[in-house]
Amino acid sequence: MGLKEEFEEHAEKVKTLTTKPSDADLLILYGLFKQATVGPVTTSRPGMFSMKERAKWDAWKAVETKSTDEAMSDYITKVKQLMEAAEASAAST
Numbered sequence: 620m621g622l623k624e625e626f627e628e629h630a631e632k633v634k635t636l637t638t639k640p641s642d643a644d645l646l647i648l649y650g651l652f653k654q655a656t657v658g659p660v661t662t663s664r665p666g667m668f669s670m671k672e673r674a675k676w677d678a679w680k681a682v683e684t685k686s687t688d689e690a691m692s693d694y695i696t697k698v699k700q701l702m703e704a705a706e707a708s709a710a711s712t
Contacts, residue, residue, distance in 0.1 A: 626655060626691040629698040638705045647697055650678035655690035659683040 620628075633640075633648065640648070653660075660680050665672040682690060 622688055622691050625695055629695045632702065633698045636701055636705050638708055640701050644697070644701060646674055646678035648694065649675050650680075650682045651685075651690045651694040651697065653679045654682045654685055655687055655694055658687070 630652065660676065660683050662676070664676050664680075667673065682693075685693065
């Protein structure tokens with residue numbers, strides 16, 4: 620399986636997590652996903668009254684120096700970490 624296929628598989632798997640990731644984890648995933656699928660940020664930073672959009676923009680901007688392959692790989696790693704944490708949480712209850 621190639622990197623792109625594995626990335627797409629994990630992009631689907633993240634939707635099946637039994638526990639919702641923290642906001643910080645969601646922002647990391649968002650930034651890596653956008654970098655992997657779109658590339659570097661091309662829009663201006665949202666205004667201070669658009670706090671959610673601004674946080675998402677900042678998360679994407681933070682990883683804009685990563686290559687597409689790096690972003691895909693980091694995204695896969697993050698999803699695996701979240702899945703392991705969800706499994707550990709389910710096992711401990």
